Amino acid sequence: MRRDDAARGDPTRRAFAKYGSTVALGGLLAGCVGGGDADPESPDGGAADSDSSDGGESAESETDADDGSYTASISPMGEVAFESPPETVFTRLTHHAGMAFALGRGNDVTALHAPDYYDGLWNQFVERLPGVSLDWSGRYSSWQPDKEKLYGLDSDVHLADPAWITRQDAWDRADVDEIAENVSPWFGNSLSDRRQEPADEWADGYQYYGLWEQFEIVAEAFRERERYEALAGVRDDLLSTIEGGLPPEEERPTAIMIAAADIESIYAYTLSNPGFLTSHTRPLGPRDAFEGSVESGTVVDFETILEADPDVILYLGGMEPGTDMAGRRAAFEDDPVGSEVTAVQNDRIHPQGARYQGPVLNLFQLEMTAKQLYPETFGEWPRYEEGPYPEIPDGERLFDRQRVADVINGEV
Structure with a gap:
């Protein structure tokens, strides 16, 4: 989508700017969080074993039988409506890029933090998956994303937490809301990484998720319930083996x-x-x-x-x-x-x-x-x-x- 097309208010082809119970539309994409400036992986930068959360949005989605649109819900965005399953995917942190990869869209990721570093690291593991390939090299490095670049990438979904995005000096409520309206929605949660406290304007209703809980919700947004259930079954078996062997x-x-x-x-x-x-x-x-x-x-x-x-x-x-x-x-x-x-x-x-x-x-x-x-x-x-x-x-x-x-x- 060209920048000037979006500025004229043409509707995005992938998703409606419809958000639900967590925040009102006008206050949808705002706020900043503590502890989010450092690179989360770089060196300078007691919960239950079930990887459980304190609650959150339902992983179930609703479908409109008339036109094929559907909704999925995640904190902090609440309910988000999609016209069709996303194909190209903007991410900022690699837990989200890894979810896209698990759902068969790893090579459709348009951006992530330190793409060449994580391409090398992830492929150390992908080597052991027969017939699977992954190439994140040369992608846009999105640790400090540029708004105009997001217009140029024209991704079908921004699999990222707007509460982290708006911590960047170059971003405010209006900027993130603009991208959601004119390019595609935000659909991600990052403060669950270590249960960080959200900024005051996000505090009401912000929910925390375990890794696999969030993956289930993301899978619903991509209409990939079967893939999620299959991988969750592998994990359940693995955890059962581990639990049975712990001294x-x-x-x-x-x-x-x-x-x-x-x-x-x-x-x-x-x-x-x-x-x-x-x-x-x-x-x-x-x-x-x-x-x-x-x-x-x-x-x-x-x-x-x-x-x-x-x-x-x-x-x-x-x-x-x-x-x-x-x-x-x-x-x-x-x-x-x-x-x-x-x-x-x-x-x-x-x-x-x-x-x-x-x-x-x-x-x-x-x-x-x-x-x-x-x-x-x-x-x-x-x-x-x-x-x-x-x-x-x-x-x-x-x-x-x-x-x-x-x-x-x-x-x-």
Whole structure:
């Protein structure tokens, strides 16, 4: 859609600007949130295991039998009406891009944060899905999106949370509302990442979702209920396997998750706090080596890590192709303090992928983290240094790769 066409008020071809109970139309796309300026994955930048929410919009959609239009609901937008299922998809954070990928629209993503970085990282896992391909390279980098660029991309849906978008200095209520009216609607939720408090004007009715709860809602917006149910079945089986194999809490290892672009700035991340960022560690129930004394994003040093003395260190971003895992381990091993940490002495520094994970990455990360924490129960995790997700022998896999690949490819 050309910018001047939209300015004349021509209706969007994909969706109506119809929003429901969460906010009134005039106050639809406004507000800003705390803690949203830093890159959520970059190092500088106790809930139930079921990945449950505090409530929220229904995942069910309603269809108008006359013209094929339908509605789907998600906080903070409320009810959104679509003329037809979206094909091209704007995203900002990769949990949303990962949802589009799971629904067979990975290559239809028009924008995401750090596209080349996440293209490389995601493809480390896609390598193990037979017949599945993904290419996010060269997409528009949308961490600080430009409004005119969104007109140019002309995406069928903006799978992003307007409460995060309007935190950017270049955006206000009118700008986001304009895009929803003239290009396509917003349909996403990001403050559920760590249950962030919304700005005051969003606080009334803002709902939090688990990763898979939001995926179910997004699947309804894309008219992809079957794909969602098939993948949710894979996850249910995986969680059942994990739950059946967990030792008593007092016998579980202590662990920490860290990230570091250089060893001088080590950032620690929590493992079990509410929010979908811990949807791959919370179900596994490791004991927090910091015992709650370190908040997510806190800079720590070797002395602090040694004081906590974890049995396992999970290294965020270690699966990214440009990460030197051997060098990261060596930095601990060569330091007189770091080398004393139990996890270092027992060679239990393991790579992780991303916290802003879609459902498919979540399956892989549940499997890999289960093996990293409980090798005696779920099988050894290979000593990873580089390359794609390791080829796990058939009998030691915790979920069916072929089934996941079939669903992504539309063979439900």
